[in-house]
Structure formats: C-alpha cells, structure tokens
Amino acid sequence: MNVLLDVLLRAVVWLALAPLLPGIITKTKAWVAGRRGPPVLQLSYDLARLWRKGVVLSTLVSPGFVIGPAVAWVAVFGAALLLPLGALGTGLGFEGDVLLFVYLLALARFCTAWAAMETGSAFEGMGAAREVSYAVLSEAAIIAAVLALCVQSGSTSLVAMLTPAAGAGAVLLAAGLFVVLLAENCRVPFDDPNTHLELTMIHEVMVLDHSGPPLAVILHGASVKLLLFAVFLTEAVLPMGSLTPLAATGALAASVLVVTLATGMTESLLARFAFRRVPLLLTVGFLLCLFALLFAWRGGPA
Amino acid sequence: MNHALDLLIGLVMGLNLLALGSGRLPSLIRAVSLQGVALGVMPLLMEPEVRWHVALVALATVTGKGLVIPALLRRAMRTANIDREILPFVGFVPSLLLGAGGTIAAMVLAHELPLLPEQTGSLIVPGALASIFTGFLLLIGRSKAIAQVSGYLILENGIYLFGLLLIHAMPLMVEAGILLDLTVGVFIFGIIVDRIQREFDSIDTRKLTTLRE
Numbered sequence: 002m003n004v005l006l007d008v009l010l011r012a013v014v015w016l017a018l019a020p021l022l023p024g025i026i027t028k029t030k031a032w033v034a035g036r037r038g039p040p041v042l043q044l045s046y047d048l049a050r051l052w053r054k055g056v057v058l059s060t061l062v063s064p065g066f067v068i069g070p071a072v073a074w075v076a077v078f079g080a081a082l083l084l085p086l087g088a089l090g091t092g093l094g095f096e097g098d099v100l101l102f103v104y105l106l107a108l109a110r111f112c113t114a115w116a117a118m119e120t121g122s123a124f125e126g127m128g129a130a131r132e133v134s135y136a137v138l139s140e141a142a143i144i145a146a147v148l149a150l151c152v153q154s155g156s157t158s159l160v161a162m163l164t165p166a167a168g169a170g171a172v173l174l175a176a177g178l179f180v181v182l183l184a185e186n187c188r189v190p191f192d193d194p195n196t197h198l199e200l201t202m203i204h205e206v207m208v209l210d211h212s213g214p215p216l217a218v219i220l221h222g223a224s225v226k227l228l229l230f231a232v233f234l235t236e237a238v239l240p241m242g243s244l245t246p247l248a249a250t251g252a253l254a255a256s257v258l259v260v261t262l263a264t265g266m267t268e269s270l271l272a273r274f275a276f277r278r279v280p281l282l283l284t285v286g287f288l289l290c291l292f293a294l295l296f297a298w299r300g301g302p303a
Numbered sequence: 304m305n306h307a308l309d310l311l312i313g314l315v316m317g318l319n320l321l322a323l324g325s326g327r328l329p330s331l332i333r334a335v336s337l338q339g340v341a342l343g344v345m346p347l348l349m350e351p352e353v354r355w356h357v358a359l360v361a362l363a364t365v366t367g368k369g370l371v372i373p374a375l376l377r378r379a380m381r382t383a384n385i386d387r388e389i390l391p392f393v394g395f396v397p398s399l400l401l402g403a404g405g406t407i408a409a410m411v412l413a414h415e416l417p418l419l420p421e422q423t424g425s426l427i428v429p430g431a432l433a434s435i436f437t438g439f440l441l442l443i444g445r446s447k448a449i450a451q452v453s454g455y456l457i458l459e460n461g462i463y464l465f466g467l468l469l470i471h472a473m474p475l476m477v478e479a480g481i482l483l484d485l486t487v488g489v490f491i492f493g494i495i496v497d498r499i500q501r502e503f504d505s506i507d508t509r510k511l512t513t514l515r516e
Contacts (some may be wrong), residue, residue: 051450150352168305169309169310169312169313169426170313171310171313172310172314172317173313173314173316173317174314176317197402278326280396281324281326281399282324282393284324284399284400285324285399286398288320288399288400288402288403289317289320289404292316292317292320292403292406293313293314295406295407295410296309296313296426299410299414299426299429
C-alpha cells in the first residue's frame with residue numbers, strides 16, 4: 002500500500018511539474034527580448050483546451066496514429082519514474098534499470114516517428130527521418146554518458162549511479178548532457194520549437210497532423226522528457242548522496258531551474274545552426290560524454 | 304584539492320574539442336583564452352598553501368594567456384580585416400574524431416609511461432599530451448594563419464601543463480621567460496599576419512607555397 006502511494010505521489014510530482022518547464026523557458030526568452038510573454042502555466046491551459054477538443058483523423062491512418070503518442074507518453078513517463086528524485090530514491094528501481102531507461106526513451110522516439118509516418122505524408126516522413134538521424138548521434142552520447150556513470154559507480158542501477166559525486170569528468174559530462182538535452186528536446190541550436198517554416202521544422206513536422214487529445218499527450222510527453230533530462234543532468238553531476246535529504250531536494254529543484262533558465266538563455270542568445278553544422282555539434286556532445294567515460298575509466302581508481 | 308585540479312584538466316580537454324570543432328575565428332580564440340585561464344588557476348590548486356612564487360606564475364599566466372594574447376589575436380584579426388570563417392584542410396568532424404582518438408591514445412600512453420608514483424593517477428600527463436596533439440592537429444589542419452597561431456598556443460598550453468609537474472623544481476625566471484617568448488611570438492605573428500594580408504589580400508597560407516618573381 003505504501004509503495005503504491007509512493008509511486009502515485011511521484012507520478013503527481015512528475016506530471017504536474019513538467020508543463021512548468023516549457024513555460025519557464027518561454028518566460029525567459031520573453032524577458033530577454035523585453036516582452037512580458039505568456040504565463041508560465043500556458044502549456045497547462047493549452048493541454049486542458051486540447052483535451053476538450055475532438056480528433057481529426059485522416060482516412061489513411063491506422064490505429065497506430067493514436068496508439069503511437071499514447072505509447073510514447075507511457076514510455077517517457079515510465080522512464081521518469083525510474084529516475085530517483087533527490088534523496089527520495091526511486092519507487093521502481095532495480096538492478097540494471099538503466100538499460101530499461103535507455104530503451105524506454107528509444108521506444109518513445111520510435112513511436113513518435115511511427116505515428117508521424119502513419120499520416121502517409123511525405124513531409125512528415127521527412128521530419129521523422131531528420132529526427133531519427135539526429136537521434137543516432139544523441140543516443141550514442143546518452144549511452145556514453147550512462148556508461149561513464151556505470152564505470153564510475155560500478156553499478157547498473159540508476160540510484161547507485163546518480164547518488165555519488167561525478168568524478169573528474171563532471172564538467173565534460175555536464176556539457177555533453179546539456180548538448181544532448183537541447184538535441185533530444187528539439188531546442189534551439191538544433192530545432193526551433195516555434196518555427197512553422199517548412200524547410201527547417203523537425204519535431205514540429207512530426208506532430209503537424211495530430212489534433213485534440215493525442216496532440217495534448219504529445220506535448221505533455223515532450224515536457225516530461227524535458228524535465229527528465231534536466232533531472233538526469235543534475236543528478237549525474239551533483240553529489241546527491243552527500244547532502245541531507247532536504248538539501249538534496251532543494252539542490253535538485255534549484256539546479257533543474259538553472260538548467261531550464263540556461264536552456265532559455267541559449268535559445269535567446271543563439272541562432273539555429275545550419276543543417277550541416279548540427280552533426281558537428283552532436284559529435285562534440287558525444288565526444289564530451291566519451292571523454293567523461295575515459296576519465297571514469299582511467300582516472301577513477303586513482 | 305586534487306579533485307578540482309582534475310575538473311580543470313577535464314575542462315581543458317573539453318576546450319580542446321571545442322577548438323577543433325569551432326568554425327569561426329572568434330570562438331576559436333575564446334576557447335584558447337578560456338584554456339589559458341583554466342591553466343593559470345591550476346598552480347594555485349596544486350598545493351595547500353599559496354606561495355608568492357606560485358601566485359605570481361598563476362597571475363602572469365592568467366593575464367598573459369587569458370587576456371593579453373587573445374586581445375592581440377583579436378586586434379590582428381580586426382586590423383587585417385580577416386574573414387571570420389575558418390577554412391579547414393582537414394574537415395571539422397574528421398579533426399574532432401582525430402582529436403578524440405589522440406586523447407584516448409594520450410590516456411593509454413600516460414598509463415604506460417614510467418611516471419613518479421605520486422603522479423601516476425594524475426590527469427596532468429594525459430591532458431598535456433592531448434593538448435599537444437590537438438595543437439599539432441590545428442597547426443596542420445587549418446589554412447588561416449590566425450587559426451594556426453591558436454593551434455600553436457594550444458600546443459604551448461600542453462607544454463605548460465607538462466611543466467606544472469616540475470613547478471617546484473623550475474625557477475620563476477624560466478616560467479617568465481617562456482611567457483615572454485610566447486607574447487613576443489604572438490606579437491610577431493600579428494605583424495606577419497598583417498603583412499601577409501597586405502601582400503596577398505588574404506591570410507590563406509596556401510598562397511605562401513607558390514613562388515613569384
């Protein structure tokens with residue numbers, strides 16, 4: 002009973018806090034540009050509005066068009082539940098759960114791409130192709146980062162990996178994971194979440210034909226994914242285990258806020274990269290994580 | 304204490320990557336100057352109590368490598384009206400991969416080297432070797448004179464990092480001499496860049512390989 006309550010509480014925390022992050026990013030951007038900007042809760046209002054709307058389905062689509070976003074949402078949410086929340090530990094963790102974590106994220110991406118292909122539109126196929134070709138490099142970076150944490154802690158469970166302090170490679174890991182965060186969540190140097198210019202859209206292309214509740218599920222899933230990467234980045238770098246529970250929770254919340262603000266500042270200060278330059282930046286992110294792995298491997302025992 | 308030092312060496316290695324991957328001269332110069340500041344702070348972290356000799360070296364390095372030399376480079380870039388794009392001989396992704404391979408090789412090599420026991424676990428030696436390799440790569444793989452100067456600076460940063468192992472044995476005069484040489488070197492480089500620019504209307508060093516009457 003206690004376990005159930007614990008998991009339920011965690012679920013509420015993840016689901017309720019996630020839509021705040023895109024709101025904070027938009028607010029930061031508006032603040033830098035000297036505008037007032039939409040309220041922080043704007044995404045929640047949008048979700049409520051979309052949830053009440055009907056769904057428009059093309060005559061071509063199979064049930065996969067609706068199942069895809071649903072599965073993707075469940076996969077991201079499941080991955081989020083595996084992550085420990087500061088000192089609270091994790092509700093569902095087990096030895097080797099990091100593999101499940103990586104695969105759940107991959108499953109979510111597959112389902113989003115699949116649902117995009119369901120529309121039978123060449124344009125959405127192109128968006129899916131772009132998304133997946135970026136993912137090849139960013140997934141390599143995630144795997145390198147996860148391996149670095151595994152080698153460093155000598156464990157394959159997320160709780161054991163994320164509680165001790167990162168070793169010598171902490172700076173590299175933080176930079177690499179931040180690049181991954183930007184790429185995975187389609188933020189600015191890689192993709193512009195606000196753009197509706199056909200040639201440059203990536204993620205937006207894939208969700209173009211979704212409407213009503215499925216679109217709400219996709220948007221909410223994206224915000225959970227953003228929160229998930231922010232929490233992962235924070236816990237990978239900060240020594241959560243050496244703080245008192247209260248301090249750890251506070252530090253986690255503060256650093257997630259800092260990561261979110263940093264994302265907003267990046268979006269305000271950087272222009273989108275040209276398509277040709279994106280693999281270069283992703284390679285840098287991958288190599289940063291790889292160097293962190295190298296440090297964990299060579300520098301660890303000393 | 305040692306942990307912070309390792310973090311800084313990690314930063315230096317990350318900046319090596321950034322220097323290899325940056326496509327514009329200002330970002331390359333920024334990476335080099337940040338690296339200089341990181342290197343300058345290192346002597347302060349290497350021992351528990353700060354002595355004036357070490358503090359002086361640190362201060363000179365931070366101002367020299369972090370402020371003066373980058374300012375000279377920026378000035379040379381501005382006065383010579385250089386196009387900011389770096390035209391590489393070796394493409395960005397290949398040079399990144401080569402740099403990563405070099406860093407991995409440096410790690411392995413440093414593990415095999417017969418170092419003093421108190422330095423076997425330290426990341427200074429791999430960091431130094433990786434920076435030297437990165438510097439060579441930039442010297443070989445970029446066509447603009449300023450990018451080559453930056454490569455030379457990263458190469459020298461690697462040598463400096465190696466020199467940190469000997470900070471107690473090496474007298475202050477040697478450090479000061481190296482820094483002075485470096486500053487004069489960059490100064491001369493700036494003048495040469497300006498001359499090349501006036502003579503050829505570009506600082507592409509490829510033009511220097513053909514002889515004219």
